[in-house]
Amino acid sequence: MLDIAFKDFKAKKGRTAMCIIGVMVCVLLIGTVNLVLYEMESGLKGDLGTVNGQLYFEKNGTSFPPYASIIPQTLGDEVLTRAEVDQAKSTEALFAPVQTGESAQYTMIVGVTPGKEQAFLENATVNGKSSLVGEGDNAVIVGSEAAKKYNATVGGTITVQGNQYKVVGIMKQVGSGWPLTIDNSLVMPLSHAQAVMDMSGLISTVIITPSGSIDGAETSLQDAYPSYTIYSQKDTQKTLDDNLSQIRIFMNMISTFIFLVSVIIIMIVMMMSVKEKTKEIGTMRAIGTSKMKIMALIIYESLILSLVGGIVGIILMSPTYSMLGLLMGAKEVNFLSFNIPGAIVLQVLVIVFVIGTFSGLIPAYLATRISPIDALRYE
Known part of the structure; x- marks a missing residue:
């Protein structure tokens, strides 16, 4: 099934590129937003330590x-x-x-x-x-x-x-x-x-x-x-929690919106892919390919596209965050030296997996509903 997915990527380069860019932008934005929040929390918790x-x-x-x-x-x-x-x-x-x-x-x-x-x-x-x-x-x-x-x-x-x-x-x-x-x-x-x-x-x-x-x-x-x-330190903790609560809500809203947009974009692209492959899927069904394998093919495609876009987004996260620091007035910025915390990388990978899975579910289900007879007549 994977070889079929990769052949489809090569045949539809424009669609593949659009999906990868969509996921990359999603990961880059969500990752940077979460990184800003993570760094802010780390800094404020550090101030908490000075009152210890x-x-x-x-x-x-x-x-x-x-x-x-x-x-x-x-x-x-x-x-x-x-x-x-x-x-x-x-x-x-x-x-x-x-x-x-x-x-x-x-x-x-x-x-x-x-x-x-x-x-x-x-x-x-x-x-x-x-x-x-x-x-x-x-x-x-x-x-x-x-x-x-x-x-x-x-x-x-x-x-x-x-x-x-x-x-x-x-x-x-x-x-x-x-x-x-x-x-x-x-x-x-x-x-x-x-x-x-x-x-x-x-x-x-x-x-x-x-x-x-x-x-x-x-x-x-x-x-x-x-x-x-x-x-006291307890008062500092309360102050930090109060200050961060509204920021967390705002940034989580941004992340959720970006996530939903990315899922919809990939879902639409994958539905286009299913429609373009109607005759091919019908042929596969006619020769005995099970519905589960057809569904797996579509989800594999979605996951691979999401993973590639996610990796590119993670790579670009460090220079993007450094650029943000430059815009905020930082004088010394090394675009390649910032280490992204492992918690953020793990969080982004989970988001990529969820995007790839959920955006492929509906197109995969639609693919299993294709009738071999109707598909062979499809032009």
């Missing part, structure tokens, strides 16, 4: 990163003295986004108390120094993505909004998806961040490492400061 085991004391109605929160530093000083707070491992912090050059991308300035950088950096690996102590007001520890944007090197200088900074350390990439806040950050002394952002006496949050139970500390602090938010 900590609490963020901030203004009500804000979340992570807390750049929209503005609270008096005197209040932060008060919070740090509470028994629930491990003062040695906690810090006041100022988060402020700054535009990167003429692009629409932003880098996050994170001002912290020198010597308490680990409250934000956590277990991030730093090339160079991981502390700002004794390095001067203009010293910065740069996130991996920010380092790329500013061409930063350890010991070198970078210019951000007219201010020069000495790079004392560069963090290795933390996130595996879209750039995280920590990967896009410039960590500097709190006093200097307040000066350059004209926010003297103000902070965004207090990054708290509890001295005891995190749940107990959260409850105690929330009771003491009901007008403020004690933001």
Whole structure:
């Protein structure tokens, strides 16, 4: 049966090409949409990890990163003295986004108390120094993505909004998806961040490492400061789920629409194929070919076309995603180096199999309904 299918492909090159292109476009679009969602989820889950085991004391109605929160530093000083707070491992912090050059991308300035950088950096690996102590007001520890944007090197200088900074350390990439806040950050002394952002006496949050139970500390602090938010990892998870739910629905709708269009296109083409082969199918039935073999022939054709289109789509997925990154402002794009996660490849292969099977079912059924006598009269 397979040899008959391949002969039919050669005889009908235009129809074959149309099917392959249809599946390729379907796979490329669905794969890219799912890849964007996968990378976004990976990035946001990475941000979730930066809140692990900590609490963020901030203004009500804000979340992570807390750049929209503005609270008096005197209040932060008060919070740090509470028994629930491990003062040695906690810090006041100022988060402020700054535009990167003429692009629409932003880098996050994170001002912290020198010597308490680990409250934000956590277990991030730093090339160079991981502390700002004794390095001067203009010293910065740069996130991996920010380092790329500013061409930063350890010991070198970078210019951000007219201010020069000495790079004392560069963090290795933390996130595996879209750039995280920590990967896009410039960590500097709190006093200097307040000066350059004209926010003297103000902070965004207090990054708290509890001295005891995190749940107990959260409850105690929330009771003491009901007008403020004690933001925990659980709250971050809820925020991420809320933010992603609408995006998931929208992207799933797009994927479903693309999938249905592809199934219909291949189904129409396969029905045309059945009609063109009416006499051939009638001859096969007349010499004793079973209905199951006729059905298998049509489904084989559909599956092969879908598989070829799917493979081409998977190959083109990496450069397409890289092109998308370029359009979104990425400066360094290698069109051949992006590794597609195995989960996405598996998902696409399942989609290809489903497209090939379902789009061939109705044409295959119609082929089994062809009467040998009527088919031999068919012109």
